[in-house]
Each structure stands twice: as C-alpha cells, then as structure tokens.
Amino acid sequence: MAGGLALRLGRGTAVGSRAVSEPTVVRWLLIGITLLFLTLFLFVPLIAVFAQGFAKGIRVYFASLFEADALAAIRLTLLATAIAVPVNLVFGVAAAWAIAKFEFVGKSVLITLIDLPFAVSPVISGLVYVLMFGLQGWLGPWLSAHDIKIIFAVPGIVLATMFITFPFIARELIPLMQAQGTEEEQAARVLGANGWQMFFRITLPNIKWGLLYGVILCNARAMGEFGAVSVVSGHIRGMTNTMPLHVEILYNEYNFAAAFAVASLLALLALVTLAAKSAVEWRVARQLKAAQTAGREEVRHEH
C-alpha cells in the first residue's frame, strides 16, 4: 500500500502569492477535471453498490443478509480475519524489532522478502498452497493418508488470508521504529528494566498508533480478499464461502439484489476503514505538531 503513515505526515505548505500559483480559471478547471475523473471511477461505482443493494426494497436487503448461507459466509470471514490479523501482528512487531533496532547483514534483503506478497498476484498466492497441500501437491498424499483437509477447507482459506496480509503491519512498523531509534529502550535497560518491561512500557506506547494503522489496513484486506481465497476455497456454500465469494456466487446466479446487499456490507467496512485511517492520521499529525510547538517553546525559554 503506497504512502504509509510515516510518509503522510507533515502536510500543509500554503502557497499563496500569485507568482507561484495558477490563474483562477486554470485552478477550477483542474479541480473540475479531477473531480470528474474521481466521480466516474470512484464515487459512481460506490454509490451503485448501495443503490443496487436497496433496489428491491429494504425487506429483500435484510433478508439477503440474514439468510443462512450469508451468515455462514460472514462467520467464516470473521474467523479467517480473527486468526490472520493477530498472527501477522505478532510477526510484524517481531520483524520490525529485529530490523529497526539492530544492525545485521542481509537486512535489506529481508525487507524486500517481507514485501514479496504485495508483488505476487492474489491468484498465485492461492495457487502456491494448492500446489503444497492439494491432492496432487507436495504434501497431498501424506495429508490425505492422515485425513487432514487444508485445500477446499477452512485452513486453506486462513493460510491464503495470512499470505495476502503478511506485510501490512511489518511495513507500517519498520520505518516508524527506525525513525524512533533505540535511545529510550537503552535507557530503560540501563535503569534495570527487563526485556518485557522495556517492551510494554517504552516500545509499545511509542508504536501504538502505527500499530493500529497497520491493523486497520490488514483487517480490511483480510476481510475483503477474493482472488487468493477463491483459488483455495472450493466454493462450498455455507461451508467454505467467505463474504466476497458469497457475493460472487449470488452475482453469477443473477441474484443481483442479494449480491449487492452483501457487497454493501463490505463497502460499508471499506468506508469505516477509510474513516478510521483518516482519524489515526489526523491524531498523529496533531501529536507531531504539539511536539514541535513544545520543542520551540523550550528553545525560547532557554534564550
């Protein structure tokens, strides 16, 4: 995801004077074209999701959400997310700790490897597990001899979700923790804190907003992933269907009202995600500003 929290701080250079700005006509023309482009590609499709969901009335809308297969899909999506996000959170914190606080050989290679899942097509992310655990896969014969089902079952969906969301939290934390340096942790150690005390009292409070930001992004992707999950799921209704897969099935059955009703739930999740993300950015920007003003005050007092 382009433009992490660390990159998006420090905005607002107001450029006012006429020599360094465009004529009013040009300004409004550019604003107009931009808004037209965003309307055609973003806003109209977003509104369409809700409009189509409610097209057959509010009763059909809610009936589509509370139908048994839809509820099963919602449960499975929540389950996969509830496993993938915490597991990737632990990994993200561990990887960021090793990478940001220590110097070692091969660090930049490790950072690139962590980013790999972003470069891989979602379809391939699912395929790798089919080739690993599927009936014709490397471990397939052994798994079927022991009656363990991973592909076309819930574990495969969880694995694919973990793969897809693998870099999100690590990627937010690494630049943040690198910027924060190691002085505070070193001080804690010198003053006698043990490793866990240092982590929970110093490191965690310092990274909490970045961590939350990563979790928000990771959660959105985990709930919405389609391609990778589609490859490993087997599309068994009520059993291995997540919400996005349920949307696909309903759509392909020409049950548009129901498809868009379930889709609108996911669109709502996307809007909540964007709101939460903006709130965290706003909060961090305000903290940064407060820290800067405090710094300036101190300088003034010293004079």
Next chain:
Amino acid sequence: MARWSLKQRSVLPGFGLTLGYSLLYLSLIVLIPLVGLVLKSTSLTWERFWQVVTEPRVMASYRLSFGASFLAALINTVFGVMTAWVLVRYRFPGKKIVDALVDLPFALPTAVAGIALTSVYAGNGVLGRPLEALGIPVAFTATGVVVALTFIGLPFVVRTLQPILEDLEPEIEQAAASLGATRLQTITRVILPELWPAILTGFALAFARALGEYGSVVFISGNMPMRTEITPLLIIIKLEQYDYGGAAAIATVMLAASFSLLLLINVLQWWNAKRRVAV
C-alpha cells in the same frame, strides 16, 4: 565487536528471538510455498513448459494483461499527477473527504469493485448506456478491463506524489518566477523534474498491481477466450482442469514479471529517497 559477528553488538534484548521467529514465519508462509511453485513448473519438460506458456490463448492473455495494465497505469499517471496537485495546492469544499476517498480502491474488496463497475458500465448501466450510445461499449470488452485496472491502481500515483509535492520548497518557485519564468515554464522546467522519480515509482506500482489483479476484472471482462481473458484467469482455468503443472508454468512466468517489476520499483524508490535527502 567480534570480527566474525554478522550483527553489531547492542544492549537491547530479543534479537535472536525476533529475527529467528520472523525468518521461520516468512519461510513457512511465503518462501517455501513460492519455491514449491517454481519447482512444480520444473516437473514439466522444457519443451512442454515452453509449449504451455506460449499457447495462442495464453499469448493473447499476456497481450491483454500487459497492454491493459500499461494503459491503466498511464491513465492513472496523468490523472494521479493532477489529483495530487489539486489536493496539495488548492482549496475547495469537500477536499478532506475527497482526499480520504482516494484510498477507496485499497479498502474496497476487489469483488465488490468488480460487480459495482460492471453494473455501472454495462449496456444498461448509469454510465454504460450513454457510452454505448456513443458507440463505446465498456463492459465485456478490453476497455472494461482497462476501466477496472484504472480503478484499482488509482491511489498509487497520488499517494507516492503527495508527500513529495508537500515537501517542495516554495522558494524555488518564487526564485523562478522572480527571474522571469512564466508559470508554465516554472512547472515544466522546475517542478516537474523534481517529481519524475515519484511519478515513475507510482506508475510502476500501479502497473505491477494491475498485472496481478483478478477480482475486479473477471466480472467486467466477460472472460471470452482469446479476447478478454487476463493471465491470472488462465491460471485458474488450468487449475480447474487439474492441470497443476500448466498452472504452475504460467504462474512462474507471471512471477518472473512481477519480481522484475519489484526490483525496478526498489531501484526507483532508492533514487526517490536519494533525491529527497539531497533537496
């Protein structure tokens, strides 16, 4: 510091534990499965591999996937530069909301984007109807594929460019203006050269993302063999025919393309960071 050590000494604890855990988890979830994929494609003979990845239907899918991704990334570059400029430099009502909504393609599940775009751009859709009247059918054509890929790549150029534009020193522009440059000259000769690394990075990110995209495309494309099938879809088709070797072969070709792009993006970002430090 011991000369043989791979790591510099530190008073901080947990290096072995966190690095060991990270490497283990990375290997189990990402690296070993990816290596397994490449190994699977070597189970084919070289002739068979070549035959699979150059089949006419597969070649047609490369043309569509690469061509549509390139076009979509190009559209996103032009409008992304404009959007970033408007969001950083101008004030207008609703700007904060527009700024937040630019990330919608990251947050909206691709399947939802796919069915929404299809319903809007289909022959009976809000935008599809007038476009069809003008003789431009969108849904179930290659144009539809470009539309979907434009949607999912939209935030990349904007978000790569925004921080660079915000950091640009106004003094440089004032200097150019006071030396007699027109506004257009200032933009093309002073501002734009500063932005090139970021623009290229954004383009490459959007292109890479579009190349692998599946969910938003398969609904709007109509999936007609030789005409509107993207390469990821062919992997799924092979898989549904239980042709694991064939699926792995096409996936290996795509992986090679993606990794080359990743390498290029890393070089571009390094160039970008170097320029930012220098400024």
